[in-house]
Amino acid sequence: MKTLVWVEHDGKVVKDATLAVVTAASKLGDVHLLVAGSGVDAVAAEAAKIAGVGKVHVADDAAYAHALAENVAPLVVSLMGDHDAFLVPATSNGKNIAPRVAALLDVMQISDILSVESEDTFTRPIYAGNAIATVQTKDAKKVISVRGTAFEKAATSGGSGTIEAVASTGEKGLSTYVGSEIAKSERPELTSAKIIVSGGRALQNSENFHSIIEPLADKLGAGVGASRAAVDAGYVPNDYQVGQTGKIVAPEVYIAIGISGAIQHLAGMKDSKTIIAINKDEDAPIFQVADIGLVGDLFKIVPELTEKL
């Protein structure tokens, strides 16, 4: 089987999420990559070095500069004559593009896979991860999004892919990119952080979140996450949200502070290796999944913890 993996990048470097997809794709067959963007020679060269990669298709055109699904999907379709499966990371861009491709190919997408059982059979979470379904597809071509935390990352070196330019399918004129506000942070990205410190509604306001959660994260070199309640209340930006409808994370250590542990939150972090919870309510559901729990007032505990580390 020949697979085509959509390479997520920021115009300069390949994003980590792509590496887990390469691993998933390699379980199906040969791995080819698609680098679409504007001025992406460096990205293509980097992608060609990923271990196990064959061809790297490069589509360099302004139409692909912002990964607009309306432009990228026809490009993917133009390459699917030669490929049997199209795979994307289950990131916001991946989720935006892949179903459009699936519809154009008249196939059912398999979302957020956790494992490859065979060429046509996969496991995936449903009901916020409260159930795991094993699904088999009848479609000849497969369109798949891959949960990044479920697969090892392919090595970023050792590969010797061959770079091949492909023709642009052009600007479709259906949508225009206006702008973006991407938060710049020195901290590790949530989806690749080894340690995550997460805060919930209990933090009460943005000042507390910054003065209590962040120093602890800094001490541990950790990424910072949040519950939906903390995001909705405006303590932190939306991309901090961990959960069913936020980011799915699985760090070595996840520290949940003042988070109750609603199923939608657990859906995003319960595959973390070690979960530590700090909550003043000893019956909070978060303690049912926590490896280490500390009952008490976070406003006392967390500064003391930061101090003693």
Add this chain to the structure above:
Amino acid sequence: MKVLVPVKRVLDYNVKPRVKADGTGVDLANVKMSMNPFDEIAVEEAIRLKDKGVTEIVVVSIGEQKAQETLRTALAMGADRAILIVSEEKVEPLGVAKLLAKIVEEEKPDLVILGKQAIDDDNNQTGQMLAGLLGVGQATFASKVELASDSVTVTREVDGGSETEKLSLPAIITTDLRLNEPRYASLPNIMKAKSKPLAQKTPADYGVDVSPRLTTLKVVEPAKRTAGVKVADVDELVAKLKAMGVAK
């Protein structure tokens, strides 16, 4: 302007899903069902656009007869008219998107607002598929919608922050959590909704083949985590962190 809002009936988000012992799926017998939360947000957004030139809101659901309740809820919130496409079998996102494409051809809405994902199967596909089938623009994960006479500007929640796109109409939007806070229907509006029109159709009426492409072989519970230990104080926690090598 006309807006179409597809709404799905799903297990209420407050109910803990239980996997059936025979491994065929999640038990939906005698549990509370509600409108998919993202679809409530979609209905709410459509209603708010009524001040901005929207004159009619049509809601549509594909599912069993009981999905009528979900449509009545949307009508009580403020939608004008409903269509139920009855299918006792589960219809996958591709089939749903094909049916919606037919309705769009018939109704010619300027905007279709869907939820970003249904919280039962967590697919996150239907809106993007519909946009692909129709060959129109799509703005997924919307946190802000600004409607003009021939275009819509949408702010989207993406990894790392937000992104803004402008689409020409007709266009497809899928909602994210922070787009708005859906209203509760008032009692008088619930009464009024009972007499709003609700048309019943079948997939065959639209000539769409909705036979599934995926077969669910089994559904199991995820590996369970067990509760660990409680530590008494910060010193004990620090000791644990040190033992794990997390702290020096």
